[in-house]
Amino acid sequence: MSSSTLEITANRSNASLRKPTGIHVSPVKDSTKPTAASPTKNPKLRKRTQVKKPTTKPPWKTVLSVLVKNLGLLLILILFIQMLRRLAFNQHPLAFDDATVNSDYDRRIADVEAVLKTTLKMMQAQIDLVDRKFEGGIDVLRTEVTKRIHDEHAAAFNKFGEFDARVETVERLVTAAEWLSRDEFDRFVEEFNKGKRGVDDVSEVKLDEIRAFAREIVHKEIGKHAADGLGRVDYAVATGGAKVLKHSEAFNSGGKVKSWFAGNVRSDAVKVLQPSFGQPGDCFPLKGDTGFVDIKLRTAIVPEAITLEHVSKSVAFDISSAPKHCKVFGWLYNDEDTQNEHLLTEFTYDLEKSVAQTFNVLGTKGEDPIVIDTIRIQLMSNHGSPTHTCIYRVRVHGNQPNDS
Structure with missing residues (x-):
């Protein structure tokens, strides 16, 4: 039997005293399908008053309420404990806080200083590396610039030297040339x-x-x-009757004698009395850097000048064999007294001047003119060759004693 049936049975006697509460309880037999005749058969049942069921809280609300209360108590307990801690630690708050804060600050400052020191060391290392690279680049650049300046200076100095040499050559040519003033x-x-x-x-x-x-x-x-290039009479030309009387040791190229001897004179010595026509090597070579040649003139003359000729240095095979410092002596061949030898001239053959260079006879102290028919050209030195000295041609200028 259900609870609803029991409740209806118990309160049946009081059904007429209470008003219906609006709670409808269906019969047990057919609670789901009420009949239409029920209200008409028992009208009193619709007016009975049912007892109101007391309200109860759901279990979850009860649990929630208990939890809230417990949490509140726990919160109050925690606050109370926190107050006690504050009261306990506030007895020396400054000392504790200052020590803690100072130690923390000191630690942080030490960390920052360490980081700064490390950063500064790294920056200093990078700066030193950059300085070394920069100094190395500056040294290389300085070396290159110095080398270029030195090279340019040497090139300019060489060019100025060439210019000076050309100027000197022009000056010598101008000095040697017979210009019309x-x-x-x-x-x-x-x-x-x-x-x-x-x-x-x-x-x-x-x-x-x-x-x-x-x-x-x-x-x-x-x-x-x-007219023989000079326009002056040559009394030492072979075709005019002049001849070589004597000479110092001749030079034999390659150790072979190229010509036969006529007494003490080699046959090719006649070249000093013939035109050379500027042909290189067509000369009479004397051994060493000194030597002499004695020449018998065509006739006795009063000497005026001596001309020494060499090949042009532009076509010469070896310009160092040219004569340099020379002396010329003259005398009469029949005279046996050596005191009658006269120094006619002393000169230096200049390679920068013309190939045929004429030197005047020195003046005499006495009034009587010097008459000679023989000369000796004495080679004191040459232009550097230690093996031989070449003579291309010697000319003697003057006039005969009966010419006046």
Whole structure:
């Protein structure tokens, strides 16, 4: 029997005293399908009053309430304990807090200092490395710049040296050349004007006339070249009767004698008395850097100048064999007294000048002119060759004693 059935049975007697509560309890037999005749058969049952069931809390609410209360008590206990701790530790709060804070600060400061020191060391190492690289680059650059400056200075110095050498060459050529001076040219123009026009005005000379005069000079120089290159009589030419009387030891190239001897004179010694025509090697070589050659002239003369000729250095095989410092002596061959030897001239052959260089005879102390028919050209040194000295041609200029 269900509880709803028991409740209805117990309160049946009081059904007429209570109003229905709105709780409908169905019969046991058919609780799910009430009949339509039930309300009409028992009208009193609809008016019975049922006892109100007391309300009870669900279990979860009870558990939740207990938990909340316990948590509240626990929170209060924790707060109480915290208050006790604060009361206990607040007796020396400054000392504890200061020591802790100071130790923490000291530790952090020490850590920061250590980091800073490490960073500074690393930065210093990098800076030192960069400095070394920079200094190495500067040293390399300084070395390169110094080398370039030295090379440029050497090149410029060499160029200036070449320029100075050229200037000196030009100066020697200008000094050696027989230039027509301005005064001489003015005098020539003046005489030319007087002879041609009968006037003294130099400005009236025309350009064509000057050209004609220059052409005449060129023809004279060509004629001089045709006349043995100097235009002066040579009394030491072999075709005129001059000959070599004696000479120092000749040089034999390769140790072979290339010509036969005529007494004490080698046959090729005649080359010093013949035109060489500027052919390299066509000379008479003397052994060593000194030597001499005695030449019998065509006739007795009053000497005026001596000309020594060598091949041009532009075509010479060995320019160091050219004579350098020379002395020329003269005498009459029939004289036996050596005191009658006269120093005619002393000179230095310059390789930078013309191939044929003429040197005047030194002046004599007495009034009587020197008459000679023999000369000796004494080679005191050459231009550097230790083995031999070459003589291409020697010429003697002057006039015969009966010429006046």
